[in-house]
Amino acid sequence: xxxxxxxxxxxxxxxxxxxxxxxxxxxxxxxxxxxxxxxxxxxxxxxxxxxxxxxxxxxxxxxxxxxxxxxxxxxxxxxxxxxxxxxxxxxxxxxxxxxxxxxxxxxxxxxxxxxxxxxxxxxxxxxxxxxxxxxxxxxxxxxxxxxxxxxxxxxxxxxxxxxxxxxxxxxxxxxxxxxxxxxxxxxxxxxxxxxxxxxxxxxxxxxxxxxxxxxxxxxxxxxxxxxxxxxxxxxxxxxxxxxxxxxxxxxxxxxxxxxxxxxxxxxxxxxxxxxxxxxxxxxxxxxxxxxxxxxxxxxxxxxxxxxxxxxxxxxxxxxxxxxxxxxxxxxxxxxxxxxxxxxxxxxxxxxxxxxxxxxxxxxxxxxxxxxxxxxxxxxxxxxxxxxxxxxxxxxxxxxxxxxx
Amino acid sequence: xxxxxxxxxxxxxxxxxxxxxxxxxxxxxxxxxxxxxxxxxxxxxxxxxxxxxxxxxxxxxxxxxxxxxxxxxxxxxxxxxxxxxxxxxxxxxxxxxxxxxxxxxxxxxxxxxxxxxxxxxxxxxxxxxxxxxxxxxxxxxxxxxxxxxxxxxxxxxxxxxxxxxxxxx
Numbered sequence: 001x002x003x004x005x006x007x008x009x010x011x012x013x014x015x016x017x018x019x020x021x022x023x024x025x026x027x028x029x030x031x032x033x034x035x036x037x038x039x040x041x042x043x044x045x046x047x048x049x050x051x052x053x054x055x056x057x058x059x060x061x062x063x064x065x066x067x068x069x070x071x072x073x074x075x076x077x078x079x080x081x082x083x084x085x086x087x088x089x090x091x092x093x094x095x096x097x098x099x100x101x102x103x104x105x106x107x108x109x110x111x112x113x114x115x116x117x118x119x120x121x122x123x124x125x126x127x128x129x130x131x132x133x134x135x136x137x138x139x140x141x142x143x144x145x146x147x148x149x150x151x152x153x154x155x156x157x158x159x160x161x162x163x164x165x166x167x168x169x170x171x172x173x174x175x176x177x178x179x180x181x182x183x184x185x186x187x188x189x190x191x192x193x194x195x196x197x198x199x200x201x202x203x204x205x206x207x208x209x210x211x212x213x214x215x216x217x218x219x220x221x222x223x224x225x226x227x228x229x230x231x232x233x234x235x236x237x238x239x240x241x242x243x244x245x246x247x248x249x250x251x252x253x254x255x256x257x258x259x260x261x262x263x264x265x266x267x268x269x270x271x272x273x274x275x276x277x278x279x280x281x282x283x284x285x286x287x288x289x290x291x292x293x294x295x296x297x298x299x300x301x302x303x304x305x306x307x308x309x310x311x312x313x314x315x316x317x318x319x320x321x322x323x324x325x326x327x328x329x330x331x332x333x334x335x336x337x338x339x340x341x342x343x344x345x346x347x348x349x350x351x352x353x354x355x356x357x358x359x360x361x362x363x364x365x366x367x368x369x370x371x372x373x374x375x376x377x378x379x380x381x382x383x384x385x386x387x388x389x390x391x392x393x394x395x396x397x398x399x400x401x402x403x404x
Numbered sequence: 405x406x407x408x409x410x411x412x413x414x415x416x417x418x419x420x421x422x423x424x425x426x427x428x429x430x431x432x433x434x435x436x437x438x439x440x441x442x443x444x445x446x447x448x449x450x451x452x453x454x455x456x457x458x459x460x461x462x463x464x465x466x467x468x469x470x471x472x473x474x475x476x477x478x479x480x481x482x483x484x485x486x487x488x489x490x491x492x493x494x495x496x497x498x499x500x501x502x503x504x505x506x507x508x509x510x511x512x513x514x515x516x517x518x519x520x521x522x523x524x525x526x527x528x529x530x531x532x533x534x535x536x537x538x539x540x541x542x543x544x545x546x547x548x549x550x551x552x553x554x555x556x557x558x559x560x561x562x563x564x565x566x567x568x569x570x571x572x573x
Contacts, residue, residue, distance in 0.1 A: 055553040062538075063562055067569045098448055225474055225499075228527030239499070246502045337448055338495050338504055340476065349477050351493065366477035366495070374530055403553065 020048055027056050031134045031389040034399030036373075038388075045384050050377040057403035065363040069329030070096055071170055073363060078164040080365060081401040083126050086119035087343035089168035092363075094249055095339035095350040096170045099332050102301060106293040108172040109251040114288040115168065116250075116341075117281040118185070121192075122151045123344030123396075124278050131271070131393035132203060135212050140202050147188075147195050154184050171305035172298035186289055189282050196278055203271075213267040217379040217391035220265055227378060228371030231346025232277060233395050235261045236269035243342040254291075255284050267394035274396075304330045329358030345369055345396055367401035414446035428498075429453065429505045432470030433463065443508075452506040457518045460509050464494070464524045467507070471500040475525035478532070480539045484565040488512040490541060494521070517542035538563035 026037040035056035041049040061080060065073045077088040090112055097104065104112075129144035152162040157178055159165040167174050203209050219229065224237040234241070242259040244252045260276035262269035298305045306325055307318035324330075334356040340349040346368025353362040372395050379391050414420045424430050424446060433441055433453060440463060443454035455463045474497040481491040494507040511518060520543035521528040532543045533552040540561035543549055551558060560567055 055551075055555075058553040060562055063567075063569060101448075226526050228475055228525070241499045246499075335447055336452075336481075336493070336506075337450060338477070338493075338506065340497070340504065347476065347497075349495065351477065351479060351495065353481055362479075362481045364477070364479040370530060371527055374527060 019043065025388075027053075031392060032399075033130060033392065033397055036392075036397070036399055036402075038376075040385070040388075042385055045386075047380045047383055047385055047388060050380060050388075052373050052376060054373070054399070054402050057399050059404070061404050062363055062365065065360055067359065069358050070332060070360060071325070071329065073360065074169055075164065075166045077365075078166055079400065080404055081123075081343070081345070081348075081367065081398050082163060083398055084119050084123040084344040085163060085165055086115045086168060087341060087348060089166060090116055090250065091339060091341045091343070091348050091350050092352075093168050093170050094341065095337050095352045096332065097299075098337045098339055099335055099352060099354050100170075100301075100304065101333075102171060102299050102304065104172060104250070104299055105296050106251070107295045108297045108299070110288050110292055111173055111177065111297060112168055112250045113252060113255065114185070114285055114292075115173075116343075117284045117288070118151060118154070120281050120344040121278060122148055124274050124281075125151075127274065127344075127393075127396040128199060131396070132209070134389050134393040135209055137203060137206065137209055140199060143195070143199060143202070147192065150188055154181070154188065157181060157184065169305075171301055172296075175308075176297055182289055182292065185285065189285050189289075192282055193279060196275060200275060210268070212387075212390050213271060213394070215266050215268075216383065216387045217267045217394060218265050219375060219379050221263075223375065223378055224265075227375040229346070229375050229395075230368045230371065231342070231344075232273045233270055233372060233375075234346065235259065236273045237265040238263040243340055243347060247340070249339070249341055255287050257284050267390050270394045270396075331356060331358050332360075340366070343368065345398060345401070346372065365401075365404060367404065369395075369397040369399075370402045373397060373402060410449045412446070413448075414444075417441060417444045420444035420446055420451070424451070427451065428470050428501060429467050429472060432466050436462065436466035450504065450506060452508050454508040454510070457509050457511055457516075460492075460494075460507065461519045461521060461524060463507060464496075464521055467496060467505065468524060472496040472498045472505060474499060475521070475527045476504065478521070478528060478535070480535045480541060480563075482539060482563065482565045489514065490516055490539065492518065492535070492541070511541065515540065515542070517544055519544050520546040522546055537561070540564065 020041050020043050023040050025040055026032040027035040037053040039051040040047060061076050064076060074089055077092045078085040081088055125144040125148045129141035132140035155165050156162045158181055159167040219237045221238040224234045224239055240261045245259055257280045260273045262273055302321045307322055311318040312322050332354040334354050336353045338349055338351045340347050349366035351364040352360055355361040380388050414423055440455055440459045441453060442456060445452045476497045477495040479493055483489055488510040490511040492509045496505050520532055532546055535541050536543060536549055537551040537553050538561055
């Protein structure tokens with residue numbers, strides 16, 4: 001077998017063994033969840049090698065960040081992983097707050113936990129719908145999007161935006177949640193566990209779905225660690241690690257929840273782990289609603305946090321601070337920090353370097369899908385071509401966060 | 405570690421060795437080669453260990469054996485026009501100790517190269533390609549060092565500080 005390690009393109013892969021065929025999948029293929037292009041070397045129906053080609057969605061966000069004030073980066077982070085926007089906001093804000101040495105009021109921390117979990121539900125619902133659709137169970141997609149719509153409506157009421165909320169800001173959240181927000185979330189999660197049962201009824205006992213996933217796309221625990229796989233796929237391979245529990249941030253240590261794991265390491269295990277994760281998220285949201293502390297939702301840092309509208313119109317000092325923050329930004333002490341959080345797809349991390357000015361010197365994002373994509377070949381090698389579609393669905397990649 | 409110790413800043417190697425001599429990563433590095441550590445810093449509850457570029461693979465093996473098992477992230481920072489120009493930051497996570505450490509390397513020159521970490525952690529593959537693509541730093545021994553984000557025929561390395569934000573027009 002010719003070694004094709006340095007040969008990615010269709011033309012170059014012509015050196016493949018005679019009976020092997022080189023075909024192209026994507027970037028417009030519906031099962032690649034975006035603009036992922038895979039160059040496949042196949043022997044009949046058996047996958048021999050996979051060369052992922054990415055970058056079709058590269059927008060240079062890391063470069064753009066260097067030309068923006070710290071607070072102007074928040075809306076950019078929404079657009080990286082557009083399925084789980086609040087986790088991106090949270091991770092970036094935690095990193096900048098670490099640089100600033102800013103302490104968050106308790107209510108802001110709890111609100112952030114609630115929103116991060118709501119965002120995780122949002123992301124898992126899209127995963128479940130599209131994953132089932134790839135396998136051929138079209139109905140589930142309509143069911144999960146029904147619930148996702150409710151989450152988006154809640155977010156719209158909260159931030160005025162359905163997807164790109166930019167609600168979590170450096171120094172807290174953008175404003176007090178509206179009066180009916182907590183009631184709406186409560187009503188949503190009261191009925192949501194039944195909805196998970198409904199999905200489970202549609203899929204778990206379904207023999208076609210089961211046969212397409214069981215034993216497919218196996219990934220061992222050692223491979224998961226070696227290839228940088230994080231989040232639900234890592235836990236489905238038997239590595240029991242969750243940043244929310246093991247390195248808590250934003251007061252996650254005050255919440256009780258279980259971290260589901262499995263040792264099977266196949267697509268079915270990933271399906272089961274994510275379903276249980278949704279139930280655990282509901283538990284966390286319930287705890288956040290029950291114990292939501294009173295108090296401000298922004299840190300007491302007038303030079304960093306924008307003042308309330310009311311204050312700005314009555315107090316001269318608040319008006320000056322507002323003007324200064326908008327026109328000059330706020331200076332951040334020099335240093336470098338790395339902040340990791342457990343987002344819906346896995347471990348997200350922001351590495352922010354400051355040189356003491358109002359613009360970040362360097363922002364680098366570690367996104368889970370980027371690393372997880374490296375494990376695709378290990379999972380699919382020697383298996384049928386049709387299994388590739390099931391595996392791509394089960395690792396739940398978002399091309400926006402791969403290409404950035 | 406107590407909260408007070410966590411918020412402390414230890415600005416240089418001597419202070420880190422004195423206060424954090426018992427830290428598993430520091431201990432492993434000292435046991436492997438007590439000369440290799442060029443600088444160290446503990447700031448905002450994050451430990452940074454600096455090495456000479458030639459030592460990075462051996463240093464990574466030493467911390468890996470000490471329980472820092474997960475390669476989480478790596479990237480570069482361009483300090484143009486300062487010299488040495490490039491900084492590489494490797495973020496390593498320990499599932500056992502539940503903490504990150506940062507390995508840091510400074511690279512001189514405009515077209516630097518450094519040993520690839522892929523033999524130690526295969527997951528470094530895409531990250532090194534990204535740094536090669538966007539910063540123009542070469543990784544010796546990398547199995548597939550090609551551009552990953554930009555088109556293959558792209559000129560220049562966009563994340564360098566002397567590359568304009570709007571691109572060349």
